[in-house]
Amino acid sequence: VIRLTASRRLLHVGVLMGAAAAAALAFETWVPAVALVPLAGVLVLAILEVLLPLPVTASRSLELGDRLLANDTTRVDLVMEGAVAPFNLWAEDGIPEGLHLLKTTTQPVSPAGGANATTSYRVLARRRGEHDFDVVRAHRTSALGLLDRSVEVPAPMRVTVLPPSARHLAVRVRPRPPTGQGVPTRSMRRGPGDEFFALRQYQPGDTISDVNWKASARLNRIITNEFLPDEPPRYLIYVDARASGAEHGEHDVFERSLTLAAILSDALLDARAHVGMVLLSFHSQFVVPGGGFMQARRLQRMLIDSKPGYEASISQLVLAGVAHLPARAEAILITANVYDPTLSQAVSFLRARHGRVLVLAPGFPEVEGDDLDAAAARAASALLNAEQAAALAGILPYADRVAQWPPAEPISVTLARLDMSGRVR
Amino acid sequence: MTQDEDPWLARSLRAGTGLLFYGSLMMADLVPDGRLDAPWLLGAVGLLIPVATVALWGHRTRPKNEAAWWILGLLAVVGLTAIGQVPLMAGLLVGFFLVHDLQLTPSVMLGGAMAALLIQPGYDWLDARQAEAWLVAFGMLLATAAAILERDRLAWRDGRPVSPMWTGGRVAFVALWTLAIVQYREQIEAGRVFALFGAEVTGFAGQMLLLAIILAALVLAGYLFRTRKPPEQAPA
Numbered sequence: 001v002i003r004l005t006a007s008r009r010l011l012h013v014g015v016l017m018g019a020a021a022a023a024a025l026a027f028e029t030w031v032p033a034v035a036l037v038p039l040a041g042v043l044v045l046a047i048l049e050v051l052l053p054l055p056v057t058a059s060r061s062l063e064l065g066d067r068l069l070a071n072d073t074t075r076v077d078l079v080m081e082g083a084v085a086p087f088n089l090w091a092e093d094g095i096p097e098g099l100h101l102l103k104t105t106t107q108p109v110s111p112a113g114g115a116n117a118t119t120s121y122r123v124l125a126r127r128r129g130e131h132d133f134d135v136v137r138a139h140r141t142s143a144l145g146l147l148d149r150s151v152e153v154p155a156p157m158r159v160t161v162l163p164p165s166a167r168h169l170a171v172r173v174r175p176r177p178p179t180g181q182g183v184p185t186r187s188m189r190r191g192p193g194d195e196f197f198a199l200r201q202y203q204p205g206d207t208i209s210d211v212n213w214k215a216s217a218r219l220n221r222i223i224t225n226e227f228l229p230d231e232p233p234r235y236l237i238y239v240d241a242r243a244s245g246a247e248h249g250e251h252d253v254f255e256r257s258l259t260l261a262a263i264l265s266d267a268l269l270d271a272r273a274h275v276g277m278v279l280l281s282f283h284s285q286f287v288v289p290g291g292g293f294m295q296a297r298r299l300q301r302m303l304i305d306s307k308p309g310y311e312a313s314i315s316q317l318v319l320a321g322v323a324h325l326p327a328r329a330e331a332i333l334i335t336a337n338v339y340d341p342t343l344s345q346a347v348s349f350l351r352a353r354h355g356r357v358l359v360l361a362p363g364f365p366e367v368e369g370d371d372l373d374a375a376a377a378r379a380a381s382a383l384l385n386a387e388q389a390a391a392l393a394g395i396l397p398y399a400d401r402v403a404q405w406p407p408a409e410p411i412s413v414t415l416a417r418l419d420m421s422g423r424v425r
Numbered sequence: 426m427t428q429d430e431d432p433w434l435a436r437s438l439r440a441g442t443g444l445l446f447y448g449s450l451m452m453a454d455l456v457p458d459g460r461l462d463a464p465w466l467l468g469a470v471g472l473l474i475p476v477a478t479v480a481l482w483g484h485r486t487r488p489k490n491e492a493a494w495w496i497l498g499l500l501a502v503v504g505l506t507a508i509g510q511v512p513l514m515a516g517l518l519v520g521f522f523l524v525h526d527l528q529l530t531p532s533v534m535l536g537g538a539m540a541a542l543l544i545q546p547g548y549d550w551l552d553a554r555q556a557e558a559w560l561v562a563f564g565m566l567l568a569t570a571a572a573i574l575e576r577d578r579l580a581w582r583d584g585r586p587v588s589p590m591w592t593g594g595r596v597a598f599v600a601l602w603t604l605a606i607v608q609y610r611e612q613i614e615a616g617r618v619f620a621l622f623g624a625e626v627t628g629f630a631g632q633m634l635l636l637a638i639i640l641a642a643l644v645l646a647g648y649l650f651r652t653r654k655p656p657e658q659a660p661a
Contacts, residue, residue, distance in 0.1 A: 012532035016539055018639045023543050025632050027550035032543050034562040034607060038569040039535070041602030045595060087591030143595045144531055144576050 002151045004050070010146045013039055046142035049088055050149045055080035055117065058091075058136045058155040066157070068125040070164045070259070073102065077120045080138055080153065086117030090139050092150075093121070096131035098161055100124040127255060128163040128262070128304055132156065163262035163303045198226045234274040234289045236325055236354065237261050238318065240335035241279040243308045254308050257334050260360060264332065265299050276329065277302060280317040281309020289329055315345035322353040331357045428582045438578050439523055443472050445571040446519055446534055450512045452564030453541040468541075471516025475524045487525040509546040528579060531572035538568030558607060566603045570596045 017036050024033035062068070063075040076093070083089055095101050102122040139150040199215055202222035215223040239261045241254065265275045269291060276289035277299055285306070287298055314335065331354040335343065343359075350357045428435040450468030478486045488494045498518070505514035515537030522530040542564045573596055577587040606613070 009532050013535065014642050014645070016535055018643055020539060020543065021635055021639050023550075025635060027553075029550045029553050031550055031553035031558045031561060034558045034610075035539050035542060035565045037562050037606045038566045038599050038603045041599040041606075042569060042573070044602070045598050049595075087588045087594075090585050141580075143573055143599075145580070 002054070002149065005148045005150075007145050007148065009144055013043065013144070013146065042143050043146070046144070046146040049142040050140055050147045052088075052140060053082070053084050054140060054149065054151040055083040055089070055138045055153055057081045058138070058153040060093075060133060060155055060157050062159065067160045067162060069162050070125055070128050072125045072161075073122055074125070075120050075122050077118060078136060078155075080117045080119075080136070083117040083138070088140050088142065089117055090141065091119055092137040092139060094134045094136070095123060096133060096159070098125070098127035098129050098131040099159070100126045125159075125161040128161050128258065130304060131159050131161060133159070160304060162300060164259055165262070165266045196225060196227060199223050200226050232272055232274050232291060234326065234329035235268055235276070236289060236329045236331050237265055237275065237277045238321070238331060238333045238350070239277065239279050239306075240314060240333070240337060241281045241284075241306060241309050242311050242314070242317075243281075254336075257336055258303055258306060260334055262300075262303050264334075264360075266296065269296050269299075274329075275299065276325065278321050278325070279306050279309065280314065280321065282312045282317075283309055284317060284321050286321070286324060289326060313342045314340055315342035315349060318346040318349045322349060325353075327353050330354055332360060333357060334360045428578075435526075435578075435582070438574075442571050442575045442578070443520070443523055445567055445574065446523075446538070447472055447516070449538045449564040449567035449571065450516060450541050452560050452567065453512055453545060455560055465512075467510060468512040468516040471513040471518075472520040472523075474517055475520035479524050486521070488521055488527070506540070506544065511544045512541045515541045523575070526579065526582065530579070531576045534568050534572040534575065535565075538564060558610075562603050562607045566600060569599055573599070 017039055020032055020035040020039075024030060058078060058080045061077045061079075063077070064072060068074060078091055078093060080086075080089070080091065100123060102124055134154075134156060135152040136155045137150050137152050139148055141148045199212060200223070202211060202216075202224045206224045210224045210227075212223050212225050239257055241257075261277065265277060268275045272291065274289040274291040275295065277287045279285040279302070285302060287295075287302055290298075314337070318333075331350040333347065333350060337343065340346075347357055347359065428438070447468050451465055454465040454468075475486070488498070501517060502514055505511065505517070519530065519534055519537050522533050542561050574592060577592045580587055
């Protein structure tokens with residue numbers, strides 16, 4: 001669709017020409033009318049400029065490739081082909097919602113060999129997900145900006161913005177040390193495994209407590225028990241992905257829940273734990289716990305594609321979900337609705353299934369002061385105390401980055417205090 | 426390097442444009458035998474007053490779309506025109522628009538220069554000759570060039586840079602156009618176009634035809650202006 005528009009300045013020039021012509025008429029002489037001559041020249045030039053051909057195809061390339069991390073800044077190079085005389089050409093790119101244009105860095109449209117023209121600008125990857133560039137509107141603006149002719153040039157492109165990664169945010173967590181089910185431990189040292197494997201001869205350095213005295217007496221040598229290595233700690237991250245979470249206030253708590261889930265899963269996988277994830281909505285989605293690079297990719301893909309789902313009571317969603325998932329994992333429930341009346345029931349279901357539950361609520365960074373954070377934390381704390389759910393000890397030793405209570409007490413994490421700028425590359 | 430990062434770049438560009446516009450104001454004070462008529466410095470005084478106010482009081486002197494500013498502006502325009510100081514008025518107006526980077530500056534430049542050139546108290550246009558035509562055309566040419574430069578500078582400042590070669594090319598086109606038209610006025614024989622429609626240039630029918638052309642141009646401009654203003658920048 002080619003569009004021709006005229007600016008207000010064309011009206012001004014028209015009025016001026018009228019004034020000069022009126023003066024010429026009033027004085028019955030041609031001399032004042034020569035003031036029209038440069039203006040007529042500008043008008044002729046404007047029409048000629050606007051009639052120059054517009055580009056036919058365009059293509060984009062991103063400096064960092066088509067996969068970006070959230071909060072990345074990248075340069076976008078726009079090449080328009082078939083652009084004769086690119087000097088009065090400028091482009092208006094339809095930037096998708098998840099990318100944010102950084103305005104101070106526009107470059108001039110310049111010739112780039114042949115009939116091509118290039119321009120570049122910088123964008124900030126603001127929001128995880130898959131974003132589609134659609135059309136470029138190429139404009140020709142004439143002398144004095146009098147006339148403007150523009151055309152839409154198709155230039156489809158898909159950019160994937162990955163959720164923030166714990167490694168880039170320099171966030172580390174220590175998973176709970178592997179121990180038997182339900183045995184509280186104060187030490188973070190890796191203990192011995194708890195599953196018997198075989199007997200073998202005692203060697204210097206073995207623990208005295210592992211010596212199998214009966215077998216030693218029988219064989220007249222010192223024999224110790226050998227245990228299998230531990231299973232890695234397993235976590236299931238339940239993310240409240242209901243629409244009410246997304247619409248809570250006018251701020252995007254859904255996105256912040258996902259950010260928190262992404263950072264947590266990334267950090268836990270990095271610490272060699274096994275992590276699974278559940279997006280709780282009317283159509284819940286599951287990824288069973290696993291470890292390693294492929295699991296990280298699976299969780300990343302799930303987070304990229306996730307959208308707020310339909311509404312249902314969170315206790316019913318949890319109840320429907322937990323039966324399908326391995327029990328021997330610890331639950332992390334991320335929800336922004338700490339005032340949800342059925343949340344305590346949901347936590348009790350999780351407690352019955354998994355033993356340990358941690359409830360995390362993304363913070364409210366728009367509120368000055370800590371009032372709302374404190375209220376949310378108090379609510380979560382009261383909730384957990386009432387249900388006597390044990391908190392995961394030592395999962396978030398960020399020290400000053402997040403609010404942390406002593407490990408014996410419930411922990412609630414507020415994402416608002418997470419320093420997003422302190423990232424390392 | 427952008428104009429926001431380097432204030433002296435913007436200042437020197439503004440000074441250049443202002444100087445060009447002052448040249449067009451001086452054309453109004455020139456008389457055909459080459460000597461400058463009396464108050465030729467008043468245009469420069471008008472251009473420098475806003476610079477002084479900005480240096481003293483800064484951003485507060487920026488004209489706004491408020492009743493007080495409209496009344497003050499109209500008083501200045503009407504009063505200075507009434508006492509015959511049109512170049513001072515044009516310089517003052519353009520100076521205020523220029524130092525505050527207002528979008529309307531090119532239009533005000535064209536209008537101010539035309540007012541200064543055509544409203545000359547005590548001047549009898551009936552005696553005007555080819556020499557006066559040259560002065561008017563050259564003054565308008567300087568103002569148009571200043572307006573083109575200022576418009577491209579504003580476009581650059583708002584993030585849409587215009588290459589200097591293109592700006593220069595357009596100024597050169599308008600300059601050549603002006604010189605050619607004024608030089609070959611006799612040969613072009615605009616009167617023949619009027620005669621084609623059965624009207625004589627100096628007669629009543631010719632005047633009515635000219636008036637009709639003006640009205641048609643205004644209607645056309647209004648028709649084109651009816652469309653929406655194009656967005657200046659890609660949406661954020």
